[in-house]
Amino acid sequence: ADGADLVVVCTPIGAYAAIGEAIAPRLRNGAIVSDVGSVKQTVVRDLGPHIPEGVHFVPAHPVAGTEHSGPEAGFAELFQGRWCILTPPPGTAPEAVEKVGELWRQAGMMLEHMTPAHHDHVLAITSHLPHLVAFSIVGTAADLEQDLRQEVIKFAASGFRDFTRIAASDPTMWRDIFLNNRHALLDVCGRLLEDISRLQRAIRWGEGEEIERLIEASREIRRSLIDANQA
Amino acid sequence: ADGADLVVVCTPIGAYAAIGEAIAPRLRNGAIVSDVGSVKQTVVRDLGPHIPEGVHFVPAHPVAGTEHSGPEAGFAELFQGRWCILTPPPGTAPEAVEKVGELWRQAGMMLEHMTPAHHDHVLAITSHLPHLVAFSIVGTAADLEQDLRQEVIKFAASGFRDFTRIAASDPTMWRDIFLNNRHALLDVCGRLLEDISRLQRAIRWGEGEEIERLIEASREIRRSLIDANQA
The missing domain is CATH 1.10.3660.10 (6-phosphogluconate dehydrogenase C-terminal like domain)
Incomplete structure (x- = not known):
């Protein structure tokens, strides 16, 4: 995470608190932290408190996938025509939300905003x-x-x-x-x-x-x- | 069913008793009656009593299909590599069982024998x-x-x-x-x-x-x- 513009957490959700703790000191001012987890309330609860002042937090859930996991399970059309749900906390900088949204739009996804609940x-x-x-x-x-x-x-x-x-x-x-x-x-x-x-x-x-x-x-x-x- | 060598009943199972009653008088000696129903005990119970002496009764279940029904829902590969289950009553003429089995084998199916239960x-x-x-x-x-x-x-x-x-x-x-x-x-x-x-x-x-x-x-x-x- 050292000096990164964007960090996307892609692990089982149970590891988020530990990951938040580990990356927090390394996040530069203005960086964006996002994720791809399938549950959003506990992500906000577990990862949110570790995000330092000045770092943007944009939880996301690209709703696509197969029964396979890991980086090898990806393929070019995986996200094509599917929906990505963004659940930024109230007050998140719109430019940060837009950047994360654009990433998934480029992968072929349609965007939707929701509350975590x-x-x-x-x-x-x-x-x-x-x-x-x-x-x-x-x-x-x-x-x-x-x-x-x-x-x-x-x-x-x-x-x-x-x-x-x-x-x-x-x-x-x-x-x-x-x-x-x-x-x-x-x-x-x-x-x-x-x-x-x-x-x-x-x-x-x-x-x-x-x-x-x-x-x-x-x-x-x-x-x-x-x-x-x-x- | 008049003079037919083989009659294969392909309706919802609830209609079998009425169908048995309707076709019984028209079945010629030596004919075979089979079906494709997904339940076999009640098929034996509902259709069996209507089969005249001298007519063979070979219930069968070709285990293949899609969510679509009716004659238009068939396609050439539907039965390929799938199993057909035959449940002839004890004492059924082996030649009759063989004929029904051969019909499904020609469609690409593998055969299995079971009791209806x-x-x-x-x-x-x-x-x-x-x-x-x-x-x-x-x-x-x-x-x-x-x-x-x-x-x-x-x-x-x-x-x-x-x-x-x-x-x-x-x-x-x-x-x-x-x-x-x-x-x-x-x-x-x-x-x-x-x-x-x-x-x-x-x-x-x-x-x-x-x-x-x-x-x-x-x-x-x-x-x-x-x-x-x-x-």
Whole structure:
């Protein structure tokens, strides 16, 4: 960080406090500190207090990625047409926000501003909950006895496969995301469990119309995704 | 069905009893009746009693497909390298089983024999539960207020998107699958809810090692899928 114009922190979120402490004395006046973390409230909490007076702090979340991690996992089109969310604290210098935004715009991203709390709420439903569920369902299958497990692999094309891709994501990175967004995540997870229970109950009691109605509602969302070029 | 050598029933499973009744008087001696349904115990129960003496009954499940339904949803490579599961009742003429198997082999499929009960158990975890969960999680997102919903669409690339593809599947077809495999499905769904609760609890109580352990276990399954060419 010595004398750098811009420092972008790209580690699991759990390391941010230690990183903040380590880089703080080396940041020059007028430098910008940003990051790419998937949770923003705890980033502001953990990294914010270490940012010296005269250094700009522009937390960002380029919402793109695959199940692979690390510098080798990048590729030229990774950010193309995706959204980058900026969550600068109130009073941050607009030029600093603009510089970080321009960096991601050059990579092909569209920009969006949010408060850290709103960011964490939106990402809890679009990203953190799907990962929690994918890890769980793949784990449930893994726990089935060895014989059946071979068959889970064989017949994965029937739906299971779609869940395994994101379940291959990095454990440390996801441990930190879950722990750092626990309130929003537990809230949406509670909602999902209610919804699964409702469908489960409709199946147990043979309520065909209710089942069809629930399925129909979720098809509509898929159509919206296709219309928005995010499918 | 008049004078046909082979009749393959390809409708939602809920229609099988009525179809069996309608085609029974028209089946010629030596004909074969098969199907492509995703549940096999209730197919044997609903279609089996209508099959006349002298007609062969070979239920089959070609495990392949997309979220699209109907004849237009087919394409040349759909069945290539996938598995077809045959569940003929005990005592079925081997030549009839061989004929149905050969049909799917010619389409590029590999063959597997199972009892209807075992089939329904395996498919409950590999296909029916993933669909139940996908419908639910997409429904949970859809229920969030209109404002947030636009953002769910925008940031879907972060994980949510993987669930929406299978959630776009046909409501009538899936209503019938859920209702006709309810016992096996409710069993695996109960297991999943236990597993989600365990992860949820670990997140609430900040048990980082437990979270990492659960995520690590599910990565292993993904590797097996890649090794088996089913990823």
